[in-house]
Amino acid sequence: MSDSTHAHPHLAREHLPIPDPKHVGLTTYDAKDPNTTYPPITELRPPKGAPNVLIVLIDDVGFGASSAFGGPCDTPVAERLAANGVKLNRFHTTALCSPTRQAMLTGRNHHSVGMGAITEMATSAPGNNSIRPKDTAPVAETLKLNGYSTAQFGKCHEVPGWEVTPVGPFHQWPTGSGFEYFYGFVGGEANQYYPGLYEGTTAVEPPRTPEQGYTLTDDLADHAITWVRQQKALMPDKPFFMYFAPGATHAPHHVPKQWSDKYRGRFDDGWDALRERILARQKELGVVPPDAELTARHDEIPAWEHMPDDLKPVLAKQMEIYAGFLEQTDHAVGRVVDAISDLGVLDDTLIYYIIGDNGASAEGTVNGCYNEMTTLNGLPGIETTEFLLSKIDAFGTPEAYNHYAVGWAHALCAPYQWTKQVASHWGGTRNGTIVSWPNGLPDKGATRDQFHHVIDIVPTILEAAGLPAPHSVNGTTQAPLEGVSMMATLRDAAAPETHQVQYFEMMGNRGIYFQGWTAVTKHRTPWKADVPPPFDDDVWELYEPGDWTQAHDVASENPAKLAELQRLWLIEATKYNVVPLDDRGFERINPDIAGRPQLIRGKSQLLFDGMRVSEWCVLNLKNQSHSVTANLDVPEAGAAGVIVTQGGSVGGWTLYAHENTLKYCYNYFGIDYFVTAAIEEIPAGKHQVRMEFGYDGDGLGKGGDVTLYYDGREVGRGRVERTQPMAFSADEACDVGCDTGSPASPDYGPTGNRFTGTIEWVQIDLGGDGQNHLIKPEDRFNIAMAKQ
Known part of the structure; x- marks a missing residue:
């Protein structure tokens, strides 16, 4: 089959990228020399007729x-x-x-x-x-x-x-x-x-x-x-x-x-x-x-x-x-x-x-x-x-x-x-x-x-x-x-x-298809959280080539054929990296057990204005005490908008300014909104705001006490009665400076929620409160050095 670019009767398409053509011929000294000639540059195209x-x-x-x-x-x-x-x-x-x-x-x-x-x-x-x-x-x-x-x-x-x-x-x-x-x-x-x-x-x-x-x-x-x-x-x-x-x-x-x-x-x-x-x-x-x-x-x-x-x-x-x-x-x-x-x-x-x-x-x-x-x-x-x-x-x-x-x-x-x-x-x-x-x-x-x-x-x-x-x-x-x-x-x-x-x-x-026959075994039911049985206890079924819908199990009538297909399944599974079989649930979600890399480690994470990262990329705040701290520059006209948020309308949390007052909202599946507000406005100028969450402990999805601070001084208390234990969202991000998806709080909408001041940084810390509610520059330096 010829190529649409006629300059090359054959291109070495078996090796990609296709090697560049090399000109071999007379090289003249002066481009104006009538003997100067080079083939024209042609653009790569697939063979003629390629759809x-x-x-x-x-x-x-x-x-x-x-x-x-x-x-x-x-x-x-x-x-x-x-x-x-x-x-x-x-x-x-x-x-x-x-x-x-x-x-x-x-x-x-x-x-x-x-x-x-x-x-x-x-x-x-x-x-x-x-x-x-x-x-x-x-x-x-x-x-x-x-x-x-x-x-x-x-x-x-x-x-x-x-x-x-x-x-x-x-x-x-x-x-x-x-x-x-x-x-x-x-x-x-x-x-x-x-x-x-x-x-x-x-x-x-x-x-x-x-x-x-x-x-x-x-x-x-x-x-x-x-x-x-x-x-x-x-x-x-x-x-x-x-x-x-x-x-x-x-x-x-x-x-x-x-x-x-x-x-x-x-x-x-x-x-x-x-x-x-x-x-x-x-x-x-x-x-x-x-x-x-x-x-x-x-x-x-x-x-x-x-x-x-x-x-x-x-x-x-x-x-x-x-x-x-x-x-x-x-x-x-x-x-x-x-x-x-x-x-x-x-x-x-x-x-x-x-x-x-x-x-x-x-x-x-x-x-x-x-x-x-x-x-x-x-x-x-x-x-x-x-x-x-x-x-x-x-x-x-x-x-x-x-x-x-x-x-x-x-x-x-x-x-x-x-x-x-x-x-x-x-x-x-x-x-x-x-x-x-x-x-x-x-x-x-x-x-x-x-x-x-x-x-x-x-x-x-x-x-x-x-x-x-x-x-x-x-x-x-x-x-x-x-x-x-x-x-x-x-x-x-x-x-x-x-x-x-x-x-x-x-x-x-698992199952196997071979020349019309199928041998299959259902090991687990998708919507059930039951512990599945041992693999060797699974019951295999056998269906004949004429059984279009797998309606009649003939395993008991034809055990020899079933054994043949079970063996063939094992051969194919070994050939294509299917074994070891893995039916674990929680263990595979947990990267420490599953053996895959984790992007975020330790107990502290620093974020900056404009960052939008997935739930994979943020410290897991669920089911434990934690704090969120931000250094802000508040304009004279007052503060409004999102400082940092994670999740959205179907669940999550957000720390934001509303009518120049610091607020924290925990959105429980869109069913309950637990809102804690400061009792005074955020002063203009450079200040540090902080939210501390004291988890109740004793299991997953429990509640916790919320405390708000300005520059290390307590300005508000509240309560979250229950929390989401596993995930906030399948696709909503953690945002700094605005909420880019659906809104996590009813106090603001999906657009127009950008913070009106300047956010120098946001820091998330896990664990109980062991500080004086104020993060100093040297604290941030020590944390950064510990991660090198």
């Missing part, structure tokens, strides 16, 4: 959610792309977000690239350390070094937690992983109204407020459209690789009312009836065979009829919000696709529309929640039915941080068993996927039944582009790709299946 590539990856969507695959959530853009391409009915992910994303971007199994679970649960084991090996370069790097323009928009949950800092290192951020441009968030989830955004590696603020109509998904689409228009306007002959990965539809389920209101009343008959409707529609569409069976609902998942009647309006509302959320997301995808079409290049664009990086999320617990942080802190019981009913109209709004109930997640994975995190069964790993490439795929509106996995996307892109899998990238010899190209499948419904064997594992839930 543009767009990967759309939606978050937390079950196989049965989208209308394109028989679900109740209207996704007309997915349907339109399917009509112009093919649907993949047996496409699989890993059952969790970070692992699926890293596997998809590298073409290797998730344990091969260190992503056995989410980054927050990284350990020192090679299969779980969240560190991408240098010999597994991501596809964006390969395409960029072959002449593609590259950009990512949305979620990046592949950066090791200790590297999510303003000072990096940035080699596993998108712009260090082959993407020339990145606009989105780094982490597991984002507040759709108040996201913590980055452009490249620089923290930026959303361009509008929720009151002005802002939502993250629309913002991501705006930036993607701007980027692709500029790319084609300036370099029309250069293909692009765009990765569009909105935070939707991961919790919190946030969507403007105009999207959710259209679903009012559609789910009043509950999740069991919804499962039956979904399967009937799936058979009509041909996305499951006519004899596919609806799998039984497990005892851990309650029947709709057994849910309290007074809770059902809240439960139905949760599903209405989610359906609107998915439709809004599909609409945003459509805007991006339409922009590509308007540029006249849609027919030359290979699109993967992957509807879910795993199955639907069952992390909202049996009743669902108004504030997801209550469940993440292990306190779902504080949201009573009465409380949830009182908040029913606020679900989906900027005031909420809601998630739906387990029953809805299970229904949206119909007709399969289980949900996200359960890698053993198709409910956790089978995701409806659409592939469109008008100039490259002959079939339109067809389906494909061959088994494929997310690691097959990279080999497919490379084949479509006429590019080899590189032997070396940036000086490192590359490990082989572990996926297989899907191109034969995409071009021929009768093509033989090429992905013969695939292991699955997620925190002990």
Whole structure:
């Protein structure tokens, strides 16, 4: 295949970067000499005919959610792309977000690239350390070094937690992983109204407020459209690789009312009836065979009829919000696709529309929640039915941080068993996927039944582009790709299946696929905090090739086949760094036990004005006594605004000036606001303010006494009755000088809260009070020297 740059009949694309051409020939003394000649400078391009590539990856969507695959959530853009391409009915992910994303971007199994679970649960084991090996370069790097323009928009949950800092290192951020441009968030989830955004590696603020109509998904689409228009306007002959990965539809389920209101009343008959409707529609569409069976609902998942009647309006509302959320997301995808079409290049664009990086999320617990942080802190019981009913109209709004109930997640994975995190069964790993490439795929509106996995996307892109899998990238010899190209499948419904064997594992839930057979064992239930059983006590199930939904366990009838597949699972698991199996929960969250680096150590931390750092990057103030001290220069007109804050409207704390008076507010899940105010105003000029928190002790989540000081002199006392034991937020930052996300105190709004004076520094100290309530310059020097 010839290159579009005719000057070089062959480029050494097996070794990236491609070596620079060296001129060998006559060198003249005078450039005006008629014998002076050099070849013209040419720009690097991929082989002729290489398509543009767009990967759309939606978050937390079950196989049965989208209308394109028989679900109740209207996704007309997915349907339109399917009509112009093919649907993949047996496409699989890993059952969790970070692992699926890293596997998809590298073409290797998730344990091969260190992503056995989410980054927050990284350990020192090679299969779980969240560190991408240098010999597994991501596809964006390969395409960029072959002449593609590259950009990512949305979620990046592949950066090791200790590297999510303003000072990096940035080699596993998108712009260090082959993407020339990145606009989105780094982490597991984002507040759709108040996201913590980055452009490249620089923290930026959303361009509008929720009151002005802002939502993250629309913002991501705006930036993607701007980027692709500029790319084609300036370099029309250069293909692009765009990765569009909105935070939707991961919790919190946030969507403007105009999207959710259209679903009012559609789910009043509950999740069991919804499962039956979904399967009937799936058979009509041909996305499951006519004899596919609806799998039984497990005892851990309650029947709709057994849910309290007074809770059902809240439960139905949760599903209405989610359906609107998915439709809004599909609409945003459509805007991006339409922009590509308007540029006249849609027919030359290979699109993967992957509807879910795993199955639907069952992390909202049996009743669902108004504030997801209550469940993440292990306190779902504080949201009573009465409380949830009182908040029913606020679900989906900027005031909420809601998630739906387990029953809805299970229904949206119909007709399969289980949900996200359960890698053993198709409910956790089978995701409806659409592939469109008008100039490259002959079939339109067809389906494909061959088994494929997310690691097959990279080999497919490379084949479509006429590019080899590189032997070396940036000086490192590359490990082989572990996926297989899907191109034969995409071009021929009768093509033989090429992905013969695939292991699955997620925190002990495990399975193996081999030539149609599956052997699986569910080790733990996602929404339960029970201690899982020993691995050897797990009960394995066996399903035959013709059992589309894994409805009939034949392990007792065919023990020899089960033993064969169990042995094959162990072989594959050993090959790809799955062992040692690790089902620990708290231990993996604790870096001291897990063995991963910690950015912040010791008992004191210094912060400066303008800093915005994640919860990873701040001393843990929870469940212990602590103090927060700031040196200020207060203007004559008085002080107002935030000095330092952590968290936001769903939980956190803030030290701020309000009407020239120092205040401390502890926000307990947005349910209670414990406010302590000074009894006098802050004097003008240079002063030191301080908040001391005396923790009650004797367990997690207890209360404490608050004392405020000006220049070491007590000026206020208060009380916090209870605290959040585990986390303030999944994505809100710790800010100095303003509150950049949602507001932690009702005394100020999401904008206009910057401190009016000057903040020289802020210091956080852990432990009981052992000082005279005033930090002297020599104290700060001694602390700094102790950290060298």
